[in-house]
Amino acid sequence: MLNNKNILLGVCGSIAAYKSASLVRLLIKAGANVKVILTTDASNFITPLTLATLSKNPVYTQYFEAETGVWSNHVELGLWADYMLIAPVTANTLGKMANGLCDNLLTAAYLSAKCPILFAPAMDLDMWKHESTQENIAKLQSYGNLLVAPGKGELASGLYGEGRMAEPEEILAVLEFEIKKGLPLLGKQVMVTAGPTYEAIDPVRFIGNHSSGKMGFAIAEEMYKHGAHVTLITGPTSLKASNGIKRIDVVSANDMLEACQTHFSGSEITVMSAAVADYTPVDVAQQKIKKKEDHFNIELKKTTDILAVLGKQKTDKQLLIGFALETTDEENYAKEKLKKKNLDLIVLNSLNDKGAGFKTETNKITIFNSAFQKKAFEVKSKTEVAKDICSEILKLTNFS
Numbered sequence: 001m002l003n004n005k006n007i008l009l010g011v012c013g014s015i016a017a018y019k020s021a022s023l024v025r026l027l028i029k030a031g032a033n034v035k036v037i038l039t040t041d042a043s044n045f046i047t048p049l050t051l052a053t054l055s056k057n058p059v060y061t062q063y064f065e066a067e068t069g070v071w072s073n074h075v076e077l078g079l080w081a082d083y084m085l086i087a088p089v090t091a092n093t094l095g096k097m098a099n100g101l102c103d104n105l106l107t108a109a110y111l112s113a114k115c116p117i118l119f120a121p122a123m124d125l126d127m128w129k130h131e132s133t134q135e136n137i138a139k140l141q142s143y144g145n146l147l148v149a150p151g152k153g154e155l156a157s158g159l160y161g162e163g164r165m166a167e168p169e170e171i172l173a174v175l176e177f178e179i180k181k182g183l184p185l186l187g188k189q190v191m192v193t194a195g196p197t198y199e200a201i202d203p204v205r206f207i208g209n210h211s212s213g214k215m216g217f218a219i220a221e222e223m224y225k226h227g228a229h230v231t232l233i234t235g236p237t238s239l240k241a242s243n244g245i246k247r248i249d250v251v252s253a254n255d256m257l258e259a260c261q262t263h264f265s266g267s268e269i270t271v272m273s274a275a276v277a278d279y280t281p282v283d284v285a286q287q288k289i290k291k292k293e294d295h296f297n298i299e300l301k302k303t304t305d306i307l308a309v310l311g312k313q314k315t316d317k318q319l320l321i322g323f324a325l326e327t328t329d330e331e332n333y334a335k336e337k338l339k340k341k342n343l344d345l346i347v348l349n350s351l352n353d354k355g356a357g358f359k360t361e362t363n364k365i366t367i368f369n370s371a372f373q374k375k376a377f378e379v380k381s382k383t384e385v386a387k388d389i390c391s392e393i394l395k396l397t398n399f400s
């Protein structure tokens with residue numbers, strides 16, 4: 001969820017500031033980019049060096065660092081953030097945030113931020129219970145900020161009660177939940193096929209193709225990032241998929257057909273990017289074929305066109321996206337396949353385009369929808385191409 005997300009963490013002067021070290025560690029471990037702003041008081045509780053080391057970024061404490069002459073731009077910091085966390089936030093900073101005061105870098109960045117903001121208070125129980133604190137919290141919530149409520153326990157004063165900052169793991173869980181909530185494909189079932197298929201000739205040989213699986217894997221990852229439950233059915237490849245993706249490894253076109261048949265009815269969006277063999281040997285030799293004759297023929301039979309089969313089974317609630325890899329008369333062949341296989345979109349790549357095809361890191365695609373409307377894209381990395389494909393799919397759903 002947090003992979004590559006920009007998290008701006010504000011830390012105020014409370015004993016709970018020591019927990020921000022664990023929080024930064026958890027965020028970094030989850031793949032986030034973290035920048036930290038400490039108030040001057042907070043740096044009495046935890047050193048900038050600790051948080052700079054853990055976040056792998058310089059820590060900001062004031063607008064202007066006299067020693068270095070560096071001015072920290074609060075607007076830039078606020079706009080950099082995908083999410084801002086203020087943990088711990090003291091009664092004092094809560095009051096400032098609720099009333100638009102910004103006499104330090106943290107509160108100025110808060111006012112500049114346009115992203116969702118989570119705040120995790122820490123204070124003694126009487127300060128927490130005070131009407132002004134509760135009013136400030138209500139005000140902040142009414143602005144759309146999200147409270148990560150403090151827990152009960154022994155407080156720094158020795159008193160027992162409410163006011164302890166939520167644990168870093170809880171703050172992380174709330175943040176992850178928030179991120180998930182906004183995902184356009186949250187909980188949707190998606191099936192993606194990828195890679196080549198291998199059709200056995202004998203125990204040591206096969207008919208295959210040059211597909212690396214990169215395009216399909218990138219699409220699966222992109223769908224997963226959008227919150228979908230992804231089943232990735234892949235032919236032989238050395239690529240790795242994220243842990244959250246359900247991966248099914250297959251070898252032959254027939255194995256892929258069976259796996260697709262098992263999962264298709266439950267899939268709301270299906271993207272068939274595998275380079276499935278069109279022909280397979282009629283007989284597979286049980287023993288290694290020895291070289292004898294000068295000429296040697298293998299009789300082949302057609303494999304089942306999986307995409308065409310799924311196109312026939314497709315219901316109104318399902319979206320089916322296919323690929324077309326062409327070398328001549330590209331657009332006409334793609335449109336023909338779109339219609340014949342009953343697809344919602346077809347992604348065309350032409351081997352005549354530089355930067356497109358099997359073994360490259362890049363691809364160049366043109367997408368046609370079922371009304372034959374065309375959208376052509378530039379050469380991009382396969383990850384960027386996957387984003388384009390996903391956003392075209394999202395336009396067809398009412399999940400976006």
Ligand code: CTP
Nearest residue numbers: 272273274276303304305306307322323324325
């Ligand atoms: N496809 C499939 N099963 C097959 C062959 C292809 O599901 N046995 C799917 C591919 O995953 C792709 C689409 O069909 O999404 C088009 O594949 P492509 O190889 O471009 O075209 P074919 O339909 O096989 O036709 P041809 O090889 O004659 O161009």
